[in-house]
Amino acid sequence: MSRSPLPAPAPAPPAPSGLNLKNIQGDILSGLPKKTETWYFFQISNPTKFRKDFRNFIPLVKSADGVLEDRKAIDKHKRQQGGGWKPHLIPIAGVNVSFSHFGFQKLGIDDAKLIDTAFLTGQRIDAGANLGDKGTGTGPNFVPDWEEPFKQEIHGVFIIAGESHPTVDKKIQHIEQIFGLGNASSIKKLIAIRGDVRPGALSAHEHFGYLDGISNPSIIGFDTNPPLGPAPIRAGAIILGHDGDLNKDNRAPWMVDGSFLAFRWLFQKVPEFDDFLNRNALQGPGMTRQQGADLLGARLVGRWKSGAPIDITPFDDDLEIAADPNRINNFHFTAETNFQKLCPFAAHVRKTLPRADLEFRGISLEKNRIVRRGIQFGPEVTKQEKVAKKTFHGRGLLFACYQSSLTDGFQFIQQSWANNPTFPPFETTPETPGLDPIIGQGPNRELSGYDPNDPSKVLKLDDLWVVPRGGEYFFSPSIKAMKDLIAAPT
Numbered sequence: 001m002s003r004s005p006l007p008a009p010a011p012a013p014p015a016p017s018g019l020n021l022k023n024i025q026g027d028i029l030s031g032l033p034k035k036t037e038t039w040y041f042f043q044i045s046n047p048t049k050f051r052k053d054f055r056n057f058i059p060l061v062k063s064a065d066g067v068l069e070d071r072k073a074i075d076k077h078k079r080q081q082g083g084g085w086k087p088h089l090i091p092i093a094g095v096n097v098s099f100s101h102f103g104f105q106k107l108g109i110d111d112a113k114l115i116d117t118a119f120l121t122g123q124r125i126d127a128g129a130n131l132g133d134k135g136t137g138t139g140p141n142f143v144p145d146w147e148e149p150f151k152q153e154i155h156g157v158f159i160i161a162g163e164s165h166p167t168v169d170k171k172i173q174h175i176e177q178i179f180g181l182g183n184a185s186s187i188k189k190l191i192a193i194r195g196d197v198r199p200g201a202l203s204a205h206e207h208f209g210y211l212d213g214i215s216n217p218s219i220i221g222f223d224t225n226p227p228l229g230p231a232p233i234r235a236g237a238i239i240l241g242h243d244g245d246l247n248k249d250n251r252a253p254w255m256v257d258g259s260f261l262a263f264r265w266l267f268q269k270v271p272e273f274d275d276f277l278n279r280n281a282l283q284g285p286g287m288t289r290q291q292g293a294d295l296l297g298a299r300l301v302g303r304w305k306s307g308a309p310i311d312i313t314p315f316d317d318d319l320e321i322a323a324d325p326n327r328i329n330n331f332h333f334t335a336e337t338n339f340q341k342l343c344p345f346a347a348h349v350r351k352t353l354p355r356a357d358l359e360f361r362g363i364s365l366e367k368n369r370i371v372r373r374g375i376q377f378g379p380e381v382t383k384q385e386k387v388a389k390k391t392f393h394g395r396g397l398l399f400a401c402y403q404s405s406l407t408d409g410f411q412f413i414q415q416s417w418a419n420n421p422t423f424p425p426f427e428t429t430p431e432t433p434g435l436d437p438i439i440g441q442g443p444n445r446e447l448s449g450y451d452p453n454d455p456s457k458v459l460k461l462d463d464l465w466v467v468p469r470g471g472e473y474f475f476s477p478s479i480k481a482m483k484d485l486i487a488a489p490t
Contacts, residue, residue: 018242019064019221019235023257023478025096026067027159027373028238028402029222032094033070034161036196037375038168039263039398040175041472042187044106044155049186051107051488053179058482060175062094070094089163093171096159097482098261098474103155109485113252114475118406119260123471124151130415132441133468149191150265150470157263157474165194193265195375195398207268207376207395208297208438208465211307211322215329215353217369229329230355233366238402245404246367254485257478259402262370262410265470266439268396270381273465275389280459282451299450300437302349309349314342314452332356344449345424345433351417352436357424367408370401396466406473414439431455439466 019029026032044050062070070092077090101120104111111120118126127133128142135144143151158175162168172192179187197203206212217233218226226232236244241256274293281292282299295315298304304313306322311331313321321327332355333343343350350357358365378395385392403409417423418436421444434440434447445461477486 019239020257020478021065021068022063023480024064024239025259025476025479026062026064026094027096027161027400028259028371028476029064029219030067030071031373032062032067032096032159032161033074033092033163034094034197034375035089035163036165036168036194037159037161037398038172038192038194040158040160040172040192041149041154041190042156042158043153043190044103044186045188046184046186047107048488049184050179051486053186054482055487055490057097057175057178058479058487060095060171060178061097061479061482063479067094091163091167093160093162093167095161095171095175096476097156098159098476099156099486100154100472100474102153104475106155107486110252111475113250114255114260115247115250116260116406118411119473119475123262123473126411126473127468127471130411131468132415132419134441144468146468146470147191147265150472152190154190154472157472168194193377193398195377198376198380202380205305206397207270207378207381208273208301209305210297210301210303211305212397213372213374214303214307215349216371219371227325227329228327229331230353230365233369237366237369237404238371240404244366246408247405254477254481255475258481259404259476260406260409261474261476262399262401262403262406263471263474264397264399264468266397266399267394267467267469269391269463269465269467270395271385271389271391272463274386276461276463276465296450299344299347299452300447302343302347309343310347311343332359339426339429340431340449340455341452344447344455345426345431346421346436346440346447346449348418348436348438351423351433351440352413354417354424367405368412370403370409370413372399372401374399374401402476414441434458435461437461441468 101111101122124144125140125142127144128135133144135142137143160168160171179185198205204211219235219238220232221235234244236242236248238259240258241248241251277293277297280296281289282295283292298310303309304317306317306319307328308318308322309331311333333350374397377398379393401410418440419442421432421434423433431448435442435445437447446458448458449455450459451457
């Protein structure tokens, strides 16, 4: 099916959104500033005491307005440092909190009007029913192949971000003191997972080496002067109770200004992935094996490691495009005679944000957009691992994303796009796209289009390089909801 290229959408001007930035938790719209971040998962052991303790905890929570102030302070500090090679960092910590459906149940809070089956079911069951995670049993008896703490009922998570381990650790100690951990505690710590940005030039790159977090949507009424690329979205696609939230009229008042959070503990098998690229390196005149491996990796991901999209620069990396905010995300998978010449249908970035593949049919993607807030964890690949071509140390991504609907957002993207071998659909092409090679979960791991000269060729994916080892669905309430609903009355 041929189609005309879609013009790049004009940046939307900021519009009055009614967003109360003092009421919305800070990680959602802007992201907590961080060089390190700890995810502290807990159970509520004493609901009555927890509510009392929680009132003392609320002043620690960083709002979106507070994050903007922190970012101004960071920018001012950088200017005062004079752009030195490695200026010292100012101590800044940010704390947010989210609750699962089971946490709200423990507190006796009716969350039915959140109207989200994924949230109300929980990710452990959803992992088998919809996400495709490996495990045993079926239905409510499904047990995913996860780390033990995530097989338990998780009630909530504290997110603590900062510029250094000492700053974050000090804030964690303060939180534990508030909830009386080690004495008459109102919570039970299940697990705390620390993530760190990668060092030096690898900062903002995930462990396979690709620049991450590029295609987050611009939000009307919050993001000013958005760069060229996919059209900005209404705030309600991310924040409940606002224009763009498809269930806006059915929300209880306390749900307004909140957002759903999907968390996934994703382990990455980096040496095995690199070995696969090397063994299956594409070949061409004058192309070295490493260049062929880099090209194959770019076609599996949909971007070069620099972040430059292959839809624009399909055969060579382009650092100028990667450095230009108005070019790095300004592409739409426009049609051509050979649909997969530029970018395979199953490339990770095309599977998870198909752009014109659906938009040319008149299908809006706004309700499927998510805001990602993940961070890497684990050490760099060691020399021993490189030689053995095998992972010996756990590393990967603490994946996190916000949306106003899990069933239209994270769950839908994983189940209906990444795990669906026939997506995106094209009536006139003979090739079946295959699974998303990076996050796709399913038994028949293969994809077409990896070879730009023969899109019908199928590549067998002989390993699962991203392995889910835990997760849960949460709701991040507004600060007003924390005070009026969750905390004990003063």
